[in-house]
Amino acid sequence: MGKSQRDKGQRREREFAKLIGGHRVPLSGAQEGYTNDVIGMGLAWEVKARKSGFKTIYDWIMDEREKPDALALKADNKPWLVVMTLDRFKELVGDGRNN
Template identity: 55%
Template sequence: MGKSQRDKGARVEREIAAILNGKRVPLSGATSFAKGDVEALGMKFEVKARKDGFKQIYGWLEKDDVDALVIKADRKEPLVVLPISTFKEIKEGE
């Protein structure tokens, strides 16, 4: 991984930490003892950023103007994908 990819990853992790009023986990990708990239709302988050790697997921969410998307691979547990603003509202409403 090059410097620009590390910088982008760190920048996105800081952005997500700020949105969720959490904190970025230092050295999360460089060590085996640090789990997750961001800690917030009593949870640990792994943060991934890709230029166009998630285009289809965003398309499904936007196409039908839905609140969340459920995706599932064969023999895997389903995952719920939702905008971070919706997730934050749910967690703060608990």
């Protein structure tokens, strides 16, 4: 991974940590013993950022006709995943600032 990709990842981790009132895990992924990217709202988070790698997921969750609260995703032989906007997540569990 190049410096620009690493810097982008760290920017997104800091941004997400701020949004949920959490904190970025220093050295996450770079040194043994430092796992996950962000801790907040009582959860350990991995933060992924792609220029357009999640386009289909965004298309599904932002569908103006369907207006889903969340997506349920499943690949063969893998566990179910639930995807929702951060705003909807915070509505359901609170803003996390007290955790």
